[in-house]
Amino acid sequence: MKTILATGGSGQVGTELARLSWPQGWEVVVLTRADLDLTDPSAITAKVGERPWAAVINAAAYTAVDKAESDQLAAWAVNALAPAAFAAACKGAGIPIVQVSTDYVFAGDRDGAWQTDDPVAPLGVYGASKLGGELAVRTSGARHAIVRTAWVVSAHGNNFVKTMLRVGAQRDTLAVVADQHGSPTSAADLAAALATIAMRLADDTDAPTGTYHFSNAGPTTWHGFAQEIFAQGASRGGPSPSVEPIPTSAYPTPARRPANSLLDTATLTRDFGIRPRPWQAALSDILDKIMTGPRA
Known part of the structure; x- marks a missing residue:
């Protein structure tokens, strides 16, 4: 049995990694922050050295984008120093690491989908700290795949889909930002992609490495x-409020958001054969779980 160590067990992606149906001969151990202190590099090193893991998937992150602006040390500890410790330990153990990153490493200031080698210019602490994690992994000497993603949603945890359904049931009209562009990402689809990459890296020392993008296909705001x-939810008996467009300037936040979070996934398809499905189809699956299945 080949075992992959994963982090972020309390988050959307980590939860989906634990729920994923892994191929025969593979299993995953998904840790929460209660299991491993991500601000303790020595604990991370010890965990990686605890057993002969096949690979590490670091899906844990400090994701409170606005809070990070005033909580810089915590954001950098989890988003940059923890990946550095994981990557160094993976290098020492001779195993690959898959590091989850974000569209927030980009300024979001141009049209078109961001390529993996486009210049990075984070707008705030969260993006800068995630970029720090990327750089730590990239320069560690460990075989690695850095996977940037955006707009992650699922049937569990806190996310845009669940917020819209909750607020939409309370109000007849909602105002939602219409000048930020991106592609929603199913946490389940992302987890499956991360697993595919990790298993390939573990099985094949000549497998491609580097930086990749994953989001579901198709642009929106x-x-x-x-x-x-609300259109899909209404067919399942959900609320159907009116949704009014507003500019980002009408909804100020401590941290600036990229206006363009579209990510080009072509290199991921080329190197790993992963073709993200349309985000509308992924949303349908999420709504099925939220509105017709057990809630989490």
Whole structure:
């Protein structure tokens, strides 16, 4: 049995990694922050050296984007120093690491989908700290895949889909930002992609390495996403409020958001054969779980 060590067990992606149906001969151990202190590099080193893991998937992150602006040390500890410790330990153990990163490493200031080698210019602490994690992994000497993603949603935890359904049941009209562009990402689809990459790296020392992007296919805005949530949700008995478009300037936040979070996934398809499905189809699966299945 080949065992992959994964982090982020309390988050959306880590939860989906634990729920994933892994191929015969593979298993995953998904840790929460209660299991491993991500601010303790020595604990991370000890955990990686605890047994002969096949690979590490670091899906844990400090994701409170606005809070990070005033909580810089915590954000950098989890998003940069923890990946550095994992990557160094993986290098020492001779195993690969898959590091999850974010669209927030980009400024979001141009049209078109971001390529993996486009210049990075984070707008705030969260993006800068995640970029720090990327650099730590990239320069560690460990075989690695850095996977940037954006707009992650699922049937569990806190995310845009669940927020819209909750607020939409309370109000007849909602105002949603319409000038931020991106592609929603199913945490389940992302977890499956991470697993595919990790298993390939573990099995093949000549497997491609580097930086990749994953999001579900097709562009939209937060406003367009909200409209689709309510359109699909209504057919399942959910709320159907009116959704009014507003500019980002009408909804100020401590941290600036990228205006363009579209990610080009072509290199992921080329190197690993992973072809993300349309985000609308992924949303349908999420709504099925939220509205017709057990809630989490």
